[in-house]
Amino acid sequence: MAGLMPDSDSEDELPPGWEERATVDGSVYYVNHATKGTQWTHPRTGKKKIVSGELPFGWEKCVSEDGKIFYVDHTNRRTTYTDPRLAFATEEKEHPHDFRQRFDASTTALQILHGRDLGGKTAIITGANTGIGFETARSLAFHGCTVIFACRDVTKASAAIDKIKCERPNVTCEVMELDLASLHSVKTFATNFKLHYKKLDMLILNAGVFGIGFSLTEDGYEAHFQINHLSHFYLTLLLESVLVDGCRIVVVSSESHRFANLSASKLTKEVLSPATVQKYWDMMAYNNSKLCNVVFATELARRWEARGVCVNALHPGNMVSSDLSRHWWLYRLLFAFVRPFTKSLQQAASTTIYCATAPELANVSGLYFNNCCRCEPSTASQDPELARALWDTSNEMIHAAIGRSTSSSEEQ
Structure with missing residues (x-):
């Protein structure tokens, strides 16, 4: 199974050896493959994230025989353990009305x-x-x-x-x-x-x-x-x-x-x-x-x-x-x-x-x-x-x- 990493800017990039994952309830956690450890806060920013909303078009959440959750992209025929909604995960903010602007006047x-x-x-x-x-x-x-x-x-x-x-x-x-x-x-x-x-x-x-x-x-x-x-x-x-x-x-x-x-x-x-x-x-x-x-x-x-x-x-x-x-x-x-x-x-x-x-x-x-x-x-x-x-x-x-x-x- 191939991993899927979301698009991100340099501030949110994970250090080498780290991976971002999501739980069933939408909480985001981070895996350090070098130390075999996990944590709930981003290793660079120290902020928490949460995944919400429906899966992208063409995606399906499945459960393997051993109880692991994986995601199937039927459009491109790919499978991954990484929740595709991580690309849109939002950080918990002290000021919830502050948004990172993703679109502008030219966007359709x-x-x-x-x-x-x-x-x-x-x-x-x-x-x-x-x-x-x-x-x-x-x-x-x-x-x-x-x-x-x-x-x-x-x-x-x-x-x-x-x-x-x-x-x-x-x-x-x-x-x-x-x-x-x-x-x-x-x-x-x-x-x-x-x-x-x-x-x-x-x-x-x-x-x-x-x-x-x-x-x-x-x-x-x-x-x-x-x-x-x-x-x-x-x-x-x-x-x-x-x-x-x-x-x-x-x-x-x-x-x-x-x-x-x-x-x-x-x-x-x-x-x-x-x-x-x-x-x-x-x-x-x-x-x-x-x-x-x-x-x-x-x-x-x-x-x-x-x-x-x-x-x-x-x-x-x-x-x-x-x-x-x-x-x-x-x-x-x-x-x-x-x-x-x-x-x-x-x-x-x-x-x-x-x-x-x-x-x-x-x-x-x-x-x-x-x-x-x-x-x-x-x-x-x-x-x-x-x-x-x-x-x-x-x-x-x-x-x-x-x-x-x-x-x-x-x-x-």
């Missing part, structure tokens, strides 16, 4: 998932039929994940799935109708999902609108606010009962959240959702909705910390060429002009995939990521008073809209 979503087996996992992706959402869905599906396309246009979502199946016929994808401009549609989607699925491993809140003219949804709220924030807020709360321990909730926000004008002292329903065009500016409406995304993710992480659910927000990339700019010709022109200098859709989906699947982010929650790396969000997004005010106001607006809808249906 499929590169992050290289070797991963997501079989048995289920993901919901809002707006999965196009742009960054499509590449996110495609990447997860390629690695065995069951992907639910939560989309308003069922026909376009079905065509997107057909496109993926042309590349990989055996992927598991399903369309479920979700119109984020309708809280009734959100409730119906959640009910239907829970009827067909008993668990959810990843909830990726990706869908959004940008630069649209002033309009109100059927619930009477400004479209940017409801589609980008309020409906995602409602959807998440409705799905709480099926979120498994270790579920990842990923909120796609934007660096535009830094230019919002929301504050705890001035947060009202009218500020969040202008009722008339006179109080509306599309860019500020978008910026405010993206701040709501980050604030929601941070507050949800705090409230659900004991549930074992990880919630993180992210910025996918600057002016990525997608359908987001479709609502106004000037934005389309600007996005087309900068396209050669921005990320591809596969690169733009990478931070979403990183937050949804990276082993080192297990049990990590309440953070903001850009280019697959943690960064500090705006000061406003970290204001606990703003977080509480947004949470309470969002709940009030949902209950008010649901109440109006119920009254209307009873009158009919």
Whole structure:
């Protein structure tokens, strides 16, 4: 049997004669073949490591007749006593939110998932039929994940799935109708999902609108606010009962959240959702909705910390060429002009995939990521008073809209 040594940098390299191994429970220990001794701490750094997560795609853990554990790589027809997950083993840290950056702005979503087996996992992706959402869905599906396309246009979502199946016929994808401009549609989607699925491993809140003219949804709220924030807020709360321990909730926000004008002292329903065009500016409406995304993710992480659910927000990339700019010709022109200098859709989906699947982010929650790396969000997004005010106001607006809808249906 051949040994398999993980990739490592010079700081983590073992001295001659040492070997790294993992126990059944995921603890890492080190063997000194010269002295026939073992120890739990790294011989150079003195730090402990732990192995977690599923085996890479194509690998199987087996037990020999004499009780020894070994690993079979069916893809390359190799066998080893060394746990292949050692390549991704993480050190116990005094500061658990400090990560060694493995990826950057040039990384693609499929590169992050290289070797991963997501079989048995289920993901919901809002707006999965196009742009960054499509590449996110495609990447997860390629690695065995069951992907639910939560989309308003069922026909376009079905065509997107057909496109993926042309590349990989055996992927598991399903369309479920979700119109984020309708809280009734959100409730119906959640009910239907829970009827067909008993668990959810990843909830990726990706869908959004940008630069649209002033309009109100059927619930009477400004479209940017409801589609980008309020409906995602409602959807998440409705799905709480099926979120498994270790579920990842990923909120796609934007660096535009830094230019919002929301504050705890001035947060009202009218500020969040202008009722008339006179109080509306599309860019500020978008910026405010993206701040709501980050604030929601941070507050949800705090409230659900004991549930074992990880919630993180992210910025996918600057002016990525997608359908987001479709609502106004000037934005389309600007996005087309900068396209050669921005990320591809596969690169733009990478931070979403990183937050949804990276082993080192297990049990990590309440953070903001850009280019697959943690960064500090705006000061406003970290204001606990703003977080509480947004949470309470969002709940009030949902209950008010649901109440109006119920009254209307009873009158009919």
